[in-house]
Amino acid sequence: MTEPSLPPISILICTRDRRAMLAQLLQDLRKQDYPAAVQIVVVEETDAPAPIAGVEYVPHPVRNLGIAHARNLALAHARHDLVVFVDDDCRIPARDWLQRLVAPLVADEHAVAAQGGVCVPSDANAIGWAESLLGFPGGGITRLRQAQGKVQETTEVSTLNAAYRKEAILRAGGLDERARLGGEDFLLARRLAEQGRLLFVPDALVWHAPRGDLRAIWRWFVRRGRAEVALVRQGLAPPGFGSWLVRASFSLKLALALALFPWLSGWPVLLLLGWHASATWRRVGWAWRDAEVPRKAVLVAPLVRLVMDLAADCGRMRAIFADKECS
Numbered sequence: 497m498t499e500p501s502l503p504p505i506s507i508l509i510c511t512r513d514r515r516a517m518l519a520q521l522l523q524d525l526r527k528q529d530y531p532a533a534v535q536i537v538v539v540e541e542t543d544a545p546a547p548i549a550g551v552e553y554v555p556h557p558v559r560n561l562g563i564a565h566a567r568n569l570a571l572a573h574a575r576h577d578l579v580v581f582v583d584d585d586c587r588i589p590a591r592d593w594l595q596r597l598v599a600p601l602v603a604d605e606h607a608v609a610a611q612g613g614v615c616v617p618s619d620a621n622a623i624g625w626a627e628s629l630l631g632f633p634g635g636g637i638t639r640l641r642q643a644q645g646k647v648q649e650t651t652e653v654s655t656l657n658a659a660y661r662k663e664a665i666l667r668a669g670g671l672d673e674r675a676r677l678g679g680e681d682f683l684l685a686r687r688l689a690e691q692g693r694l695l696f697v698p699d700a701l702v703w704h705a706p707r708g709d710l711r712a713i714w715r716w717f718v719r720r721g722r723a724e725v726a727l728v729r730q731g732l733a734p735p736g737f738g739s740w741l742v743r744a745s746f747s748l749k750l751a752l753a754l755a756l757f758p759w760l761s762g763w764p765v766l767l768l769l770g771w772h773a774s775a776t777w778r779r780v781g782w783a784w785r786d787a788e789v790p791r792k793a794v795l796v797a798p799l800v801r802l803v804m805d806l807a808a809d810c811g812r813m814r815a816i817f818a819d820k821e822c823s
Contacts, residue, residue, distance in 0.1 A: 502598055504533035505659075506574035510566035511584040512541040512558075517705065522551065524588035530595060539570040562676035567655065571665060578602075579662050581655040585705040587617065597659050597700035600647045608664040608692035609685065611653040612700030613640045618788075624706025625793030626800040627713065629780040633704055635696075637789070641782065643698040650696040651689060655681040657702045664691050674730050678723035683732055713800065714807040721811020722819055729815075746772070746802070747809035772805075773798040 507525060511518050518538070525536060536551040545555035554573055556566070571579065578598060582588075590596070593612070601610045614634035616624045628636035634654040655671075658681075665671070668687035671680045685694060707713045724741055727733040742748065753764035776798040783789040 502530065502532050502595060502602060503578055504535070504576045505530070505594065505598060506535040506537060506576040506579045506662075507594075508537045508539070508567065508570035508574060508579055508581050509584055510539045510541075510563060510570055510581075514584045518548075518584045521582070521584055521586060521588070522548070525582075525594075526550070527591055528588070528594045529591045533576070534594070535575050537570050537573045539566050539573075541566060560676075562673060562680070563678070564671035564673045564675055564680035567680070568670045568673065571662065571670065574662055577662050578659060579665070580659045581657075582702065583656040583704065586657060586702040587705075588702050590701065593700055593702065597657070597697055600695050600697050601659050601661070604693060604695070606692045607695050608688050609653045609658060609660045610695040610697050610700075611650070612657040612659075612702060613643070613696075613698040614654075614657055614702055614704050615640060616706045617703040620706045621708050622790055622792035622796050623710065623713070623800055624708035625790055626780075626797040627706050627708075629783055629789065629793060629797055630776075630801055630804065632804075637783075638780070639696070640698050640701075641786075643696060645698055647698075648696045650694050651685065652696075653681065653685040653688070653694050655684075656704060657700070660688070664688055667691060672732065675723065675727060675732060677719060677726050679727050679732075683727075686734065710800070710803050713803055717804045717807035718811035718814065721808035721813075722815040723811075724808070725812050725815035725819070741812065745809050745812070746805035747813075772802060776801045 509518070509521065522536070528534070537554060538548055538551045539554045539556065541558055542555055543558050547553045552573055554569060556569060567581065578601065580594065580597065597610060597612045601607050611634065615637050616628045629638055630636065631638050634656050635652070665684065668684060668691070672683050675683060688694060707716055728738045728741070749768055750765070753768045756764045780794055780797045784791060784794050
């Protein structure tokens with residue numbers, strides 16, 4: 497695919513404690529077949545800066561200011577009008593990834609952002625594949641299947657693999673650094689949607705490193721739960737988001753089922769777990785017949801989703817009762 501009219505671009509990477517992964521990503525980026533100038537900016541949170549050849553290296557001290565702070569710092573060093581954010585734990589399987597990601601944004605003057613597809617590498621374990629089936633991160637393989645290879649308008653753009661018009665981000669006030677625990681790209685997408693169209697470009701694919709371990713998934717979703725409560729407390733969440741958190745809580749449903757135990761024995765708990773497994777199957781069951789997805793991933797998906805739901809609830813409770821930074 498050759499698009500000589502494609503403009504110069506700035507690729508922005510924020511990293512911390514992942515030098516090996518970063519090196520692999522940079523290797524992939526240097527292989528990209530792109531017809532215009534490409535600037536690569538690496539912003540590293542570190543107390544031991546070590547410049548990287550061939551990139552614009554921007555270190556900043558470890559102060560735990562959040563990814564939004566790092567992304568804004570990267571944006572400030574971008575020389576070009578179009579910018580691409582990609583996470584340091586991604587791999588890029590195709591040499592024309594950058595062209596595929598940017599071309600729909602260039603072709604549509606009303607579009608202000610475009611997210612590419614996200615999947616796990618083929619050698620991921622069953623838990624890693626289950627994460628992707630359940631839509632994490634960036635919609636995962638399920639979002640790719642729903643798109644069927646077509647560029648679509650969307651309301652959700654994740655900075656893990658996305659192109660933006662720099663001016664649109666600046667008009668939106670940059671990434672909100674109050675969202676220190678996460679959700680900054682969700683907030684940015686909502687503000688950008690007021691300026692123009694957001695696109696999902698499934699064929700601009702990256703492989704995202706899976707957690708692949710229930711303990712790692714637990715920690716990940718505890719943080720997500722904390723971030724959700726922080727958004728509500730700081731007045732950053734959209735209307736109705738707080739009530740949605742209550743309705744979505746699996747722990748509240750489980751508490752109700754346990755409260756009924758003296759009268760109905762274990763039936764409410766069994767019914768709740770059955771409903772949970774059935775809902776998960778409706779979401780991922782299509783993959784049972786997909787040759788690319790290991791069947792073990794479909795089988796473990798209900799367990800992985802249960803861990804995600806309980807961990808998110810744990811994070812929300814922690815934020816409500818103990819987290820000062822969520823106040």
